[in-house]
Amino acid sequence: MNSLTLEPISHVDGEINVPGSKSLSNRALLLAALATGKTTLTNLLDSDDIKHMLTALTQLGVTYQLNDDKTKCEVHGLGGKFSTIKPLSLFLGNAGTAMRPLCAALAFSDVDAELTGEPRMEERPIGDLVDELVNAGADISYLKNKGFPPLRIKGKQLKTKSFNIDGSVSSQFLTALLMAAPLLEHEVSIHIIGELVSKPYIDITLKTMQTFGVSVINNNYESFVIGANQVYQSPGTFLVEGDASSASYFLAAAAIKGGTVKVTGVGKASIQGDIAFADVLEKMGANVTWGNDFIAVTGAPLKAVNMDMNHIPDAAMTIATTALFAEGTTRISNVYNWRVKETDRLHAMATELKKVGAIVEEGRDYITITPPEQLKHAAIDTYNDHRVAMCFSLLALGDAGITINDPGCTAKTFPTYFDEFRKIAK
Numbered sequence: 001m002n003s004l005t006l007e008p009i010s011h012v013d014g015e016i017n018v019p020g021s022k023s024l025s026n027r028a029l030l031l032a033a034l035a036t037g038k039t040t041l042t043n044l045l046d047s048d049d050i051k052h053m054l055t056a057l058t059q060l061g062v063t064y065q066l067n068d069d070k071t072k073c074e075v076h077g078l079g080g081k082f083s084t085i086k087p088l089s090l091f092l093g094n095a096g097t098a099m100r101p102l103c104a105a106l107a108f109s110d111v112d113a114e115l116t117g118e119p120r121m122e123e124r125p126i127g128d129l130v131d132e133l134v135n136a137g138a139d140i141s142y143l144k145n146k147g148f149p150p151l152r153i154k155g156k157q158l159k160t161k162s163f164n165i166d167g168s169v170s171s172q173f174l175t176a177l178l179m180a181a182p183l184l185e186h187e188v189s190i191h192i193i194g195e196l197v198s199k200p201y202i203d204i205t206l207k208t209m210q211t212f213g214v215s216v217i218n219n220n221y222e223s224f225v226i227g228a229n230q231v232y233q234s235p236g237t238f239l240v241e242g243d244a245s246s247a248s249y250f251l252a253a254a255a256i257k258g259g260t261v262k263v264t265g266v267g268k269a270s271i272q273g274d275i276a277f278a279d280v281l282e283k284m285g286a287n288v289t290w291g292n293d294f295i296a297v298t299g300a301p302l303k304a305v306n307m308d309m310n311h312i313p314d315a316a317m318t319i320a321t322t323a324l325f326a327e328g329t330t331r332i333s334n335v336y337n338w339r340v341k342e343t344d345r346l347h348a349m350a351t352e353l354k355k356v357g358a359i360v361e362e363g364r365d366y367i368t369i370t371p372p373e374q375l376k377h378a379a380i381d382t383y384n385d386h387r388v389a390m391c392f393s394l395l396a397l398g399d400a401g402i403t404i405n406d407p408g409c410t411a412k413t414f415p416t417y418f419d420e421f422r423k424i425a426k
């Protein structure tokens with residue numbers, strides 16, 4: 001298997017302009033496709049998750065022009081729902097931000113489409129979304145296992161005005177329903193059952209919908225109302241912010257090693273919840289400076305934290321490896337849904353952290369990490385999970401270096417990650 005060995009890095013310093021946000025790229029592409037008018041997206045992310053959304057949109061009859069480096073895209077909006085004649089098969093890889101939102105949008109469109117994905121996608125739940133859509137009258141069937149992709153969707157116009165969605169496994173089910181609701185044209189109310197996880201991603205959804213001209217009443221994240229006859233309208237241009245989760249690795253590197261790293265393209269004006277990662281680093285002892293469009297971190301001796309990280313599920317993985325350089329036992333809690341993402345992340349992190357010598361406790365929805373006296377070199381298995389590969393690159397800041405197996409798996413959200421990481425190693 002292809003692997004990458006990172007030798008110990010003695011110092012970090014520098015400035016990194018992070019690529020566009022995955023969450024914003026795929027939301028903006030979908031809403032631009034449904035909107036009236038032409039939208040020019042800039043700083044679009046060029047990665048596997050976005051390629052899957054773009055390919056699906058082409059198959060759905062959306063036209064767009066991508067520039068050479070694929071970071072600028074002019075989308076010609078359909079001015080309403082998708083409408084295609086022939087049955088389609090859309091392959092969405094392992095992109096949750098394509099599978100879940102397209103599922104709802106297609107259920108309310110004039111299409112006959114199969115939604116398929118990588119083997120892991122067939123293990124990632126979608127039942128809470130599909131079953132509620134079916135309750136409401138949608139025509140969706142499971143092609144293999146109940147509750148999981150692949151799906152067959154025969155879209156239709158529904159009269160249902162009220163939906164109940166379970167938000168305790170993934171916020172993407174609510175995001176999907178929110179973004180598709182205007183296609184129904186009448187007023188829609190959505191009621192949340194269970195504890196809504198990953199709440200800041202709902203803010204990203206609502207703010208992106210607002211930019212495209214659709215407003216939603218948010219009753220304290222317990223229910224949402226989308227008024228009748230709201231149509232997505234192109235904002236003209238849409239600048240995709242830098243990805244706050246991708247920023248976490250560079251900021252953590254500075255926190256661990258003691259230099260200063262400035263990440264640009266994302267800052268205190270960001271609508272991404274993962275900027276709160278910098279607050280965790282601050283709590284651990286690092287110094288953080290904020291600008292509207294940048295975050296800079298200067299390292300200092302770090303101490304462990306004990307925190308509920310449900311609000312930053314992706315960046316929390318970066319804390320799990322940062323914890324190896326902090327004094328004491330770090331506890332990351334309320335992250336049960338790590339288990340249903342690219343891999344079972346609680347188990348994968350526990351397994352790989354033990355390989356470098358950490359003392360780890362893996363709970364149902366938490367993990368504790370105590371650093372060893374001395375970190376050991378290990379070959380880290382990455383389970384086709386981009387974030388496992390990226391967060392373990394931080395082990396290069398220890399004395400033993402690290403080997404990352406299958407480093408190419410970062411292509412899901414950050415194909416150039418290791419080239420960028422090398423730039424801050426001095």
Ligand SMILES: O=C(O)C1=C[C@@H](OP(=O)(O)O)[C@@H](O)[C@H](O)C1
Binds near residue numbers: 024169172198337
């Ligand atoms: O809506 C989004 O853009 C995302 C929501 C989160 O998923 P969950 O809501 O499943 O936790 C996050 O982990 C994922 O990377 C992106």
Ligand SMILES: C=C(OP(=O)(O)O)C(=O)O
Binds near residue numbers: 314
């Ligand atoms: C959970 C993630 O991805 P997805 O959008 O496929 O859910 C992630 O990027 O960490």
